[in-house]
Amino acid sequence: MTLPLRPVTCFIGTRLEALQTVQKFCDVRSIVTVRDSWVDQDCKSSGIAPHLVTQSTKESTFRFLSSQSVRLVVSAGFPFILPGYVLSSGPIFINSHPSLLPDYKGYNAIRDAFGNGEKHMGVTVHHMTEDVDEGAPIAQEMVCVKGLGLQEIYDLLFRVIEPTAISRSL
Numbered sequence: 001m002t003l004p005l006r007p008v009t010c011f012i013g014t015r016l017e018a019l020q021t022v023q024k025f026c027d028v029r030s031i032v033t034v035r036d037s038w039v040d041q042d043c044k045s046s047g048i049a050p051h052l053v054t055q056s057t058k059e060s061t062f063r064f065l066s067s068q069s070v071r072l073v074v075s076a077g078f079p080f081i082l083p084g085y086v087l088s089s090g091p092i093f094i095n096s097h098p099s100l101l102p103d104y105k106g107y108n109a110i111r112d113a114f115g116n117g118e119k120h121m122g123v124t125v126h127h128m129t130e131d132v133d134e135g136a137p138i139a140q141e142m143v144c145v146k147g148l149g150l151q152e153i154y155d156l157l158f159r160v161i162e163p164t165a166i167s168r169s170l
Contacts (some may be wrong), residue, residue: 003106006025006026006027007025007027007070007071007072008026008029008030008069008070008071008072009022009027009028009071009072009073009074010028010029010030010031010032010065010070010072010073010074010091011023011028011030011031011032011039011073011074011075011076011149012031012032012033012065012073012074012075012076012078013032013033013034013039013074013075013076013077013078013096014034014037014038014039014076014077014078014079015038015039015076015077015096015158015162016038016039016042017158017159017162017163018074018076018077018096018158018162018163018166019031019039019076020163021128021162021163021166021170022074023140023165023170024167024169026072026074026170027051027087028070029068029070030050030051030070031043031048031051032050032051032053032061032064032065032078033050033051033052033053034051034052034053034054034079034126035054037077039087039165040052046112048110051064052077052144053080055135058080061080062080062082062085062086065082065086065089066085066086066089067089068089068090068091068135070091071091071092072091072092072093072094073091073092073093073094074094074095074096074166074170075093075094075095075096075128076096076162076166077122078095080130081132083130084130086147087128087129087130092127093127093128094125094126094127094128094135094138094169095125095126095127095128095133095135096123096124096125096162096165096166096169097109097123097124097125097126097133097134097153098110098121098122098123098157098158098162099113099121099122099123099124099126100120100121100122100124100140100142100170101126101133101137101140102133104132105133105134106132106133110153110154110157111150114145114150114153115154116147119144119145119146120142120143120144120145121142121145121153121157122140122141122142122143122157122161122165123140123141123157123161123165124137124140124165125137125138125139125140125165125166125168125169126138138168138169139166139168140165141161141162141164141165141168143156143157143160143161159167
């Protein structure tokens with residue numbers, strides 16, 4: 001029996017558990033993150049040299065991403081909005097977003113949902129488009145957060161729910 005090939009992938013983002021989940025299913029050839037993120041720290045301890053992005057280097061990072069010879073780009077906690085030319089450069093781009101889209105788009109999704117007293121939160125993995133957090137959903141995982149504090153919710157979403165949603169997506 002022949003096992004299916006693991007898709008050659010680029011991971012972009014800061015969330016370590018997301019990267020580790022992608023590595024279980026994909027051949028991660030490149031990693032783009034920010035200095036001192038959990039992903040950067042893990043790369044350093046593993047002897048991997050990630051591509052580091054900052055506000056001043058984001059344009060060169062976009063060119064780097066558009067030139068990748070990968071089948072898939074997985075985003076989890078990437079701090080910049082990708083321009084259309086990157087999203088149309090060939091690979092499939094998917095994003096893991098910490099909310100039950102279409103609700104709570106954008107950077108402060110968890111904090112906004114918490115502030116509104118939501119009893120259920122979750123993670124949506126979706127295809128990336130030029131419109132932020134608008135692409136077609138691939139998988140969505142929901143969990144009851146009633147009675148949990150904000151830090152407990154972050155931990156639950158990023159350590160448990162996000163890896164589950166990514167696993168289902170891949």
